[in-house]
Amino acid sequence: MPASPSTARVINDRLALSLLQQEGPLTAGRLKELTGLSRPSVADLVERLTAAGLIEVVGESGEQRRGPNAKVYGIVADRAHLAALDVRTEGVSVTVSDLLGRVLAEASAPIDTGVGTGPAVEQAVALVERAVKEAGVDMPHTVGIGAPGLIDPGTGELRNSSGLPEWHRRLVAALQERLPEARVSVENETNLAALAEQRDGAARDRDTFVLLWLGVGVGAAVMLDGIIRRGASGGTGEIGFLPVPGTTGLPSATDCGGGFHSLACAAAITDLAATHGVTATPEPGEPRAAALVRTATAEPSLPPHTAFLDTLADRLALGAAAVTSVLDPGCVVLAGEIGRAGGQPLATLVQSRLAALSPLPTEVRASELGGEAVLRGALLTARERAQEELFGYHSSGRPDA
Template identity: 45%
Template structure:
């Protein structure tokens, strides 16, 4: 047990800091010289780390060797399934992107075959250890089955069917939840245990983090704020027709949904995500925060998304890396 804990501690340090020498590992872990020497040999024998150079041109010997992760030990794939396309990014276990692919969705695709083909294109002949697929719709936390998301060719058993096709572990996750994972790890919610993400793109939804954990709800329906009604209109319809509105009018509409999240959850932070939230930037976030302050007694920050690029893909890759590392590094 102690060996496993020490090995994972060393591997996590190499992930965080890059290649390290044995003396650096001793200093960072507080472990003894023999213990660090043993774990280095164990991890090298297991194909998890390798000598990655030396720490200084004038230094030689065992203490100067830099040890780094063997990135090619395993690969993962993150998938963002949209209603018009599928996008894939493949990463090695060290987190380095090694491939990417996109394919448009025809009107009636064989969705499993199309996604499997895109994963194969991005993997470049490698077999991914884990695939995490982000999609619209509700994903049941226990069964992995999904509700109809409006994606052409949809099937509720998409996750298990894709796993059978690829022969690897596949996890299906709601797209907004994955975007929230990305914000929590590398974006506007980094360092925060509690926050809510309001997603505004081709669909409207929310994701919830409380006590540092993603909260999906009993059936995967946590955060479905698009179904709320204000003035007899669904919130998704209120927000869906805002692209030509002035920022002030946009803020007047979305603050209603933000207030509902704050009144029930008191998250302390709400992130405005998706295409519309990102485009609104700090100005829209400030306008929403101003209006929210007049409605709610609970102090709440409002921020735009802090993740560059495709937040769903980023969250899918991060989740896949977590799953793969827990298996490969144990």
């Protein structure tokens, strides 16, 4: 059954907005070419979207042989503003941007958890409010938060966990209270990193892959057919609890010690480096484990570095083999501060070990975004949610019900 005229207009408007988001500013003529619509249909949708305040004239095309230059239309960037948070155990980073993702303000600060949950939440909220003010924004339309831990698939809330500080869970409610008009949502940090790597990083050409996050803790994100898979309880990717050989025991339901975490977390990597006599001087803000891996990969021919990297690759391949044997993703991205520090040299070592453990061909790649991936992923999701709401307009200019 053909779409009704009103439905067709909505579909055409959304198609045009999507093209303007992906391609940047376009002329009506170029919109006609990309959409396949008639010239009158394009003229009508340009008029509707302009009247709705979603697009505006942002310039003119180059010199024309005849007649005036064509107007160039773009999305109204300040129609909505976004805030993204990367929440870690020890601190928070914030980015504020316009609807096109252009950064207007950034801030980060450690959180003093020794003062108690309430004051810790207040420190984090104050940081967000300061960044919003510096960006010249009254109220962000959407706030995207990336945090460690499990997200309840039914409620979308961060689940209680004995391994995470209470202020993480309180932060979401506090931000919603202080920014009452904003749409606040939270997502697992590793899932956000995978979204960012798939959009802007090492997995740009993949819609199926697994991301291994290597930082203070370890985790995994699973993207299958372009969709992040969260599992029945939101726990897909809790690879730190994976029982593996080489540990002193087994993990439990409340403690990942004895699991893959015991081999691949930052503390374990630091201990491994000490065993092999590897030393490093961290750069400002660089985690010690990342500095050790970076130093070893910079001079891999030194005997201590070779032994350290070989053992580390063996360890990482154990976790990767378990995931790939079940999911067969064809690609694994080593992410987080440590994955970024190891770069492609470490990824190549892991790939060679993985090939010996699994019959399934799997490419191992290094993250291109490193520790920035979570914040970028949070910004991407905030932007998409805002655009879904703002761009869901009928021809009358009213949002979809």
